[in-house]
Amino acid sequence: MAISEEQLIKQHLPLVRRAALQLIARLPANVQLDDLMQAGMIGLLDAARRYQQMEQAQFETYAQTRVRGAMLDELRSQDWLPRAVRGKARQIELAIQKLNHQLLRPPTDSEIAESLDMEVGQYHELLDDAHGVQVLHYEDLHGGQDAGSAVELDKAGSTTPQNQLYIKRLREALVQAIGALPERERLLLSLQFEHDMTQKEISLTMGVSEGRVSQLRSQAIARIRAELGENDWTQSADEDILEKLI
Structure with missing residues (x-):
């Protein structure tokens, strides 16, 4: 049975926090965890909307890249590194x-x-x-x-x-x-x-x-x-x- 967009987001919320924590550990102190998580949520929502279930295609793999990409986009927009x-x-x-x-x-x-x-x-x-x-x-x-x-x-x-x-x-x-x-x-x-x-x-x-x-x-x-x-x-x-x- 197909999983709804809402179910995909709910099941993979921990992925966003995990990705944000992994990334912020390698960034300067001026970068805020909440900002990364907010950007990551946008990436997760985008992944859920775009994802089409296919054989050998895992949503988590797809979502990880979209979430991380959204966080990197946020960092670039902030010019986070002086x-x-x-x-x-x-x-x-x-x-x-x-x-x-x-x-x-x-x-x-x-x-x-x-x-x-x-x-x-x-x-x-x-x-x-x-x-x-x-x-x-x-x-x-x-x-x-x-x-x-x-x-x-x-x-x-x-x-x-x-x-x-x-x-x-x-x-x-x-x-x-x-x-x-x-x-x-x-x-x-x-x-x-x-x-x-x-x-x-x-x-x-x-x-x-x-x-x-x-x-x-x-x-x-x-x-x-x-x-x-x-x-x-x-x-x-x-x-x-x-x-x-x-």
Whole structure:
């Protein structure tokens, strides 16, 4: 028996809160949970209205992408990341790029701090300030085109063969950049995106403070963006496409 739009929404309300909590854990403190949930509810309502039950098509998969997409749209409309934060993140990325060339390996915290002419503690504060730069959707790096992802790609205007090839190559570059991370940072991303752990759970698993988890994640994202920047991915990528992958 077909499920009504109202039933779909009621059954999947927890999905909205879960998605908002997962997203806000990686964003600056100025972003409000209620704003994300309100945007997510709009995405869920849109998903319920558009969804047509088909064999091998799960509403939850479809709704997750619509909800997350609505939240990202809300963040973009708010210009949620101040220019000063972007500038600090870029400062870290450029230092990492420089050291990658010099050392031919991922630089340590102390080496990055020295390159930036600051103490390690100051560098860690800079990582705290850069928290929230881009959002990495690990699952987007591994799979194909399910119902939800296809909708999001269409929304970004990227279903042309040329853009599909571009996205495929960008995913491959991202996987390679993640593979080049130091082991601890790879573990952190795996715990967060593959195992869906909270920051508190990750801190307990890794034996570090929650603040340090946040710093390590900021550093991992900076390393990934620095690696992509080597081949101008971050400059040439369409912002809507890159937002879904980073």
